Amino acid sequence: MPEYDFSGKVAFVTGAAHGQGESHAVEYARHGADVVALDIGENKETVPYDLGTDDELEATAQAVREHGQEALTVTADVSDEDEVKAAVDAALAEFGKIDVLANNAGIESVAEAVQLDEQMWDELLDTNLKGVWLCAKHVGKHFVDRGDGGKIVNTASVSGMTGIPLGNAHYVASKWGVRGLTKTLALELAEYDVNVNAVAPGAIDTPMVSGMIEAYGEEVLSQSEDLGGPFNVFPEGGMEDAQDITEAYMWLSSDAARYVTGITLPVDAGFTSK
């Protein structure tokens, strides 16, 4: 795998208690960055699986420290502006700066669009779309103030490039929205030398996905494949690892991608190639 040099950098990773966020946090540390690891530390009513816990977040911080880097944990809900602002303030108080925002926190739930109740819509949009904007707003303000560039990477999804899966209109809407937000943020922040990009994962082997399968059954994945073809076009099939998404995060956070901005990079084992 490529080696990066993030020594002296500080990465702010949301949804870092487990899954993709944990993977990104630990990998930033492996390449020399200090890490602010944020997660909600409690469940949401309309989300039928467990979200990241404080214990899991502390385990992520430990893994960061095992790479010889500093870790700060913050419990915060990305859908709450006061909590986001406080989290960014805490990061700056601890580390003096942020260099990279890994805007990873997200949730999923299922209901047909004509059945979806308002609370389920609101919780999901507030986390997956508003939360991405709130973190970008407050970390972005820091980037503007300090005048030394910055990187923002947002987690979109193949569901931000298609209409799949069914029963996920709110999720699909949020992830398409992340892609649009990514482009506008890229245009607005270019004058401050900030790159803003999105990664679009396919089906990744994480607690969110296994939680969805446990709550709704295997059909939650297989139904998408009936409509859209296999999640993985390679012969071994199966889900991707969080590490596959992390590799894209690392590249987009590096100077190798200095003129990459406003893009969505699918890491989806060919799902949207059809």
Place this chain on the structure above:
Amino acid sequence: MPEYDFSDKVAFVTGAARGQGRSHAVMYAENGADVVVTDICEDIDTNPYGLGKREELDETVSMIEDAGQEALAIEMDVRNEDEVEAAVEQAIDEMGKIDVLANNAGIFNAAELTEMPEQQWDDMIDTNLKGVWLCAKHVGKHFVDRGDGGKIVNTSSAAGLIASPFAGHYVATKHGVIGLTKTLALELAEYDVNVNAVCPTGVGTEMIAGFTEAYGEEMMDEMGSFSGPWSVFEGVDMVEEADISEAYMWLSSDAARYVTGIALPVDAGMTAK
């Protein structure tokens, strides 16, 4: 910059006499690969500036050897299936195998679609689209035969995602490269081959300099008045060859093992608008 481990790999780079192709070839070598470099080494009538020369291709070879790797230069017109087939055979004979195809060769010229002579259309489609397919066909056959995976990276363009007036044939080819990329990705997945496209904005190469000299700044300005600036970064008009090469390296590596069928813009925000 990230370091990759391409030791024991062989890269086959088209359009490698200068510009982006030379940059990719040298960067593969700097990361440990041996490199087969090809170029047409002659001009095309309907393209109003000179193409890569033999001396330039030889200079690319020197640069690869300076990086400590082996190089093989082959004069090859990507439009000609016999030449492509022969070049791929020669590469396999002399290097033993191919691991990565950098499908970079391309031309860029202008005419309004309602005025364009047929020859100008044909030369563009044959180079930029048919040429990409022919190289993918013959290197792809090798990948299928040897059964050990492979990587193909195709050069599309921001003009493969959006349109610009006065180069409709170019826009068609670059959009076509993305479609071709996706189908190749689906067809070759069972052989563990990844196929992706890179979409550059304007890159400061001889191709762009040649185009500007041939058609004038006014043409560039008029094209720009439709599509907006080629870069959203202040003080940055175009990106460098190395920026495109970085994307080529990443897509050629195991870090991108599950990236396939994508179009990756390295375009300084051009298609973010």
